[in-house]
Amino acid sequence: MTDISPLDEVTNLQSVTYWMLSTVEAYQEGSINRKLASGMAKRVLRKIKHYVPTKLEKDHVETIEDLCISLSTIDRAQGKFEKFYLDSLKEELERVAKLLEGKENE
Numbered sequence: 001m002t003d004i005s006p007l008d009e010v011t012n013l014q015s016v017t018y019w020m021l022s023t024v025e026a027y028q029e030g031s032i033n034r035k036l037a038s039g040m041a042k043r044v045l046r047k048i049k050h051y052v053p054t055k056l057e058k059d060h061v062e063t064i065e066d067l068c069i070s071l072s073t074i075d076r077a078q079g080k081f082e083k084f085y086l087d088s089l090k091e092e093l094e095r096v097a098k099l100l101e102g103k104e105n106e
Contacts, residue, residue, distance in 0.1 A: 004032060007044050010051040013064050014100040016044065020071055021093045027074065028086055034075040041072035063096055 004026050007019055020041070027037045045068040053061045070089050077085040 004040070007047060010044070010047045013051075013053060013057045013060055014097065016048060016064055016068070017093055017097040017100060019044065020067060021090065021097065023071065024074075024086060024090050024093065034077075038072050038075040041068055041074070044068055045072060057100070060096060060100060067093055067096065 004019075004023055007016065010016055023032070023037050023040060026032045027034065045065065048061075048065055048068060051061075067089065070085075074085070074089075
């Protein structure tokens with residue numbers, strides 16, 4: 001098993017994005033199963049809903065929530081669609097992480 005666990009608290013959206021990327025990668029490597037990945041994402045999503053974003057993060061909150069919802073439904077992706085789903089999710093998470101990284105440096 002891996003040391004990935006749901007975030008205790010959401011302190012910034014960039015950490016949530018990196019957590020989701022780590023979770024997707026752990027799932028792809030087989031370190032965690034789809035039920036665990038989905039369950040952890042659901043718990044983190046509840047925490048995101050209560051998070052008050054900074055001014056710089058406001059433009060990305062909805063996107064992060066949508067990506068977390070996508071991660072929480074990973075248990076529904078099967079067969080050939082699963083690879084496409086995971087690759088698309090990972091690509092979008094990397095894009096948002098770069099955007100948030102740029103905002104943090106401003």
